[in-house]
Amino acid sequence: MPFVTPKSQRDAYDVIVVGSGAAGGQSAYALCMEGAKVLMLEAGRSYSPATETPMFQTPDLAPLAAVGTPQKPFGFYDATVDGGWDVPGEPYVRASEEAAGRFEWWRARMLGGRTNHWGRISLRYGPYDFKPHSRDGLGFDWPLGYADIAPYYDKVELLIGVYGSNEGLENTPASSPGCLLPPPKPLVSDLLIAQRAKRLGIPAIPGHRAVLTRPLDFRRSPARLHPGNVMAQKILAEDMRSRATCIWATPCGRGCSIRANYQSTTVHLPPALASGNLDITTEAMVYEVTLGRDGRANGVSFVDRITGRQQQATARVVILAASACESVRILLNSKSAQFPQGLANSSGRLGRYLMDTVGSTVSGQIPLLESLPPLNEDAADGQQLYVPWWLYRDQRAGKLGFARGYHIEFGGGKRMPDYGTAAGIEWLTGGSYGVKFKQDVRRYYGSFVYFDGRGEMIPNGHSYCEIDPSVKDKWGIPVLRFHWRWSEHELRQAAHMQRTFANIIEAMDGQTHGVVQTDGARAIAPGRSIIHEVGGAIMGSDPRTSVTNPWCQTWDVPNLFVTDGAAFASNADKNPTLTIMALAWRAADHILARMRRRTVRFPLVRRAPGTLRPGLPERQRARRSDRGVHRPARRDGGRNAPRRRESITPPGVRVSIAHGGEHAQALSHRLA
Numbered sequence: 001m002p003f004v005t006p007k008s009q010r011d012a013y014d015v016i017v018v019g020s021g022a023a024g025g026q027s028a029y030a031l032c033m034e035g036a037k038v039l040m041l042e043a044g045r046s047y048s049p050a051t052e053t054p055m056f057q058t059p060d061l062a063p064l065a066a067v068g069t070p071q072k073p074f075g076f077y078d079a080t081v082d083g084g085w086d087v088p089g090e091p092y093v094r095a096s097e098e099a100a101g102r103f104e105w106w107r108a109r110m111l112g113g114r115t116n117h118w119g120r121i122s123l124r125y126g127p128y129d130f131k132p133h134s135r136d137g138l139g140f141d142w143p144l145g146y147a148d149i150a151p152y153y154d155k156v157e158l159l160i161g162v163y164g165s166n167e168g169l170e171n172t173p174a175s176s177p178g179c180l181l182p183p184p185k186p187l188v189s190d191l192l193i194a195q196r197a198k199r200l201g202i203p204a205i206p207g208h209r210a211v212l213t214r215p216l217d218f219r220r221s222p223a224r225l226h227p228g229n230v231m232a233q234k235i236l237a238e239d240m241r242s243r244a245t246c247i248w249a250t251p252c253g254r255g256c257s258i259r260a261n262y263q264s265t266t267v268h269l270p271p272a273l274a275s276g277n278l279d280i281t282t283e284a285m286v287y288e289v290t291l292g293r294d295g296r297a298n299g300v301s302f303v304d305r306i307t308g309r310q311q312q313a314t315a316r317v318v319i320l321a322a323s324a325c326e327s328v329r330i331l332l333n334s335k336s337a338q339f340p341q342g343l344a345n346s347s348g349r350l351g352r353y354l355m356d357t358v359g360s361t362v363s364g365q366i367p368l369l370e371s372l373p374p375l376n377e378d379a380a381d382g383q384q385l386y387v388p389w390w391l392y393r394d395q396r397a398g399k400l401g402f403a404r405g406y407h408i409e410f411g412g413g414k415r416m417p418d419y420g421t422a423a424g425i426e427w428l429t430g431g432s433y434g435v436k437f438k439q440d441v442r443r444y445y446g447s448f449v450y451f452d453g454r455g456e457m458i459p460n461g462h463s464y465c466e467i468d469p470s471v472k473d474k475w476g477i478p479v480l481r482f483h484w485r486w487s488e489h490e491l492r493q494a495a496h497m498q499r500t501f502a503n504i505i506e507a508m509d510g511q512t513h514g515v516v517q518t519d520g521a522r523a524i525a526p527g528r529s530i531i532h533e534v535g536g537a538i539m540g541s542d543p544r545t546s547v548t549n550p551w552c553q554t555w556d557v558p559n560l561f562v563t564d565g566a567a568f569a570s571n572a573d574k575n576p577t578l579t580i581m582a583l584a585w586r587a588a589d590h591i592l593a594r595m596r597r598r599t600v601r602f603p604l605v606r607r608a609p610g611t612l613r614p615g616l617p618e619r620q621r622a623r624r625s626d627r628g629v630h631r632p633a634r635r636d637g638g639r640n641a642p643r644r645r646e647s648i649t650p651p652g653v654r655v656s657i658a659h660g661g662e663h664a665q666a667l668s669h670r671l672a
């Protein structure tokens with residue numbers, strides 16, 4: 001039984017993964033498919049996209065015609081069932097309410113995290129993006145380069161399914177042959193934007209999104225992803241076969257019940273569960289990493305959100321993948337005599353260098369697109385085309401006045417009409433009623449375009465989080481306080497975005513809507529509102545100045561890993577999630593390799609029939625897998641299931657599971 005309660009968890013696991021989003025899903029997948037026994041602890045509730053996704057509901061069927069509310073900011077049908085800018089009972093503190101220093105924190109509390117509704121834009125970082133400091137002296141270089149991570153980008157693309165193309169543009173890397181699915185056809189508005197942007201020297205090329213435009217290659221990809229692992233290949237092939245392709249009609253933000261796009265819940269978790277190696281406990285709010293006497297992590301403590309009780313789980317390795325700021329919060333709250341400033345914080349850098357994406361938007365109306373015949377233009381739900389950063393030469397020549405680039409996400413067309421479709425067109429009509437209003441709506445509907453800039457933020461010492469000395473959440477766990485500041489580079493970049501977008505709209509013979517901001521402070525979206533937060537436990541090559549090494553492994557505690565965006569040393573303009581997954585897979589391979597080197601008791605717990613033993617050499621593993629390792633998987637997870645009591649912790653460390661007893665108040669005192 002893969003979904004287990006705190007009581008039915010095993011005594012010990014190979015790895016505990018905290019969080020089930022892009023990072024947690026990828027970590028668990030990569031480990032389970034290669035034989036490691038994993039416990040995933042997820043703070044949110046269980047969630048089944050197959051039964052819960054409102055894919056085909058129309059806005060008129062929902063309260064308030066499905067418009068956004070404080071509880072559902074992205075609309076009634078949005079996939080986030082429990083989360084948003086505010087999560088009841090789970091506050092956070094902003095050090096400043098001023099626009100310039102304001103930090104917004106979006107959280108999703110559900111199985112799969114934000115991957116149930118994210119935008120699916122999946123761009124690779126390029127070679128420059130890993131060495132920004134070497135190029136312009138700002139920020140930090142990563143302790144790895146593009147060549148180190150490229151094989152993992154390939155693997156993630158093959159697994160989750162990403163459409164796109166290889167265009168050979170500067171710092172916009174190509175995927176290996178067979179990795180990308182063909183891009184969808186552009187909309188007419190996309191084509192017009194591309195044509196007019198080209199006149200300005202701005203290239204528009206096919207976007208990269210995690211949406212299946214054709215079936216996955218279930219015959220060849222599993223062997224590329226799990227060479228020599230027959231059981232993993234079989235599980236993955238079956239899973240890939242069962243994923244449908246996109247039907248071009250429904251908003252991806254609601255989730256996809258036919259599994260045509262990437263969500264952790266539809267792509268990572270099903271095969272990991274099918275391996276028999278994954279147990280998941282939902283409603284488990286982790287607040288602390290526990291240490292053995294040897295200074296190594298031996299598990300985590302968490303609050304069972306149903307009962308309010310404190311629980312513990314043990315494992316040889318702990319992976320934090322709770323999203324960048326949550327993982328930092330857990331580490332900062334894991335104080336001990338050895339780590340009084342928080343776990344893995346000997347550098348003092350924990351919580352430092354938070355980064356988001358620079359955002360700025362301009363929209364406009366294009367007479368050339370008026371009165372076009374009605375068509376289904378829901379398409380792949382966005383980013384058929386996009387503009388990668390194109391001004392490298394001007395930037396090198398010092399012509400721009402800011403460092404680092406941005407890409408442009410744009411769109412238009414006739415989507416399924418909703419509550420706001422005909423609202424706010426008075427700036428074009430001067431105000432019309434009755435028949436004239438209907439004529440106006442038909443004329444203007446589909447003639448609007450928007451441009452969103454997504455730019456790199458350089459890490460700075462003023463953007464960080466720390467534990468607030470007094471505020472606690474409803475379980476008594478201390479919360480984060482955020483400090484935020486943009487530098488001149490980001491502000492100038494945002495102003496540049498506004499100018500560029502206005503120029504493109506003008507080149508389309510259109511008119512911009514609203515003021516085109518020349519002041520960067522007015523042009524820039526508030527910190528973290530783009531919801532690409534990374535940093536806080538940055539990786540580096542020096543333990544004195546970074547929290548993790550290139551494998552997302554904390555310098556201070558060798559069996560503790562942070563595989564979400566917290567480990568990012570910079571935040572390139574490219575949206576972060578594909579890189580999060582590539583790094584998480586790379587970290588999982590590193591963990592497996594370490595476990596294989598110390599094979600004494602690995603695998604530690606029984607596994608599904610035929611699952612490989614990672615400790616064995618490749619050829620021997622293949623032979624064994626042919627025969628199958630006939631150990632029954634424990635499917636019920638209940639009390640009747642036999643439990644192995646093998647010790648996996650170092651000598652002298654007690655393995656225990658505490659069931660209940662203390663409640664939130666006691667917890668609050670302990671953490672205070």
Ligand SMILES: Cc1cc2nc3c(=O)[nH]c(=O)nc-3n(C[C@H](O)[C@H](O)[C@H](O)COP(=O)(O)OP(=O)(O)OC[C@H]3O[C@@H](n4cnc5c(N)ncnc54)[C@H](O)[C@@H]3O)c2cc1C
Nearest residue numbers: 019021022023043113114119120121286323564575576577
């Ligand atoms: C509207 C929107 C659009 C986006 N579009 C894109 C895009 O197009 N491209 C892109 O690259 N990125 C996009 N993102 C960002 C993307 O969603 C994140 O980068 C990605 O989900 C991060 O993965 P993660 O696993 O670190 O965090 P999450 O996906 O947030 O998952 C973290 C999980 O950990 C759980 N958790 C948190 N705290 C604890 C705890 N203490 N104990 C146990 N569990 C815990 C949470 O409940 C959650 O399930 C978008 C985000 C949003 C909100």
Ligand code: SF4
Nearest residue numbers: 246247250252256261
């Ligand atoms: S547009 Fe395609 S991928 Fe997105 S939800 Fe609809 S069917 Fe799924």
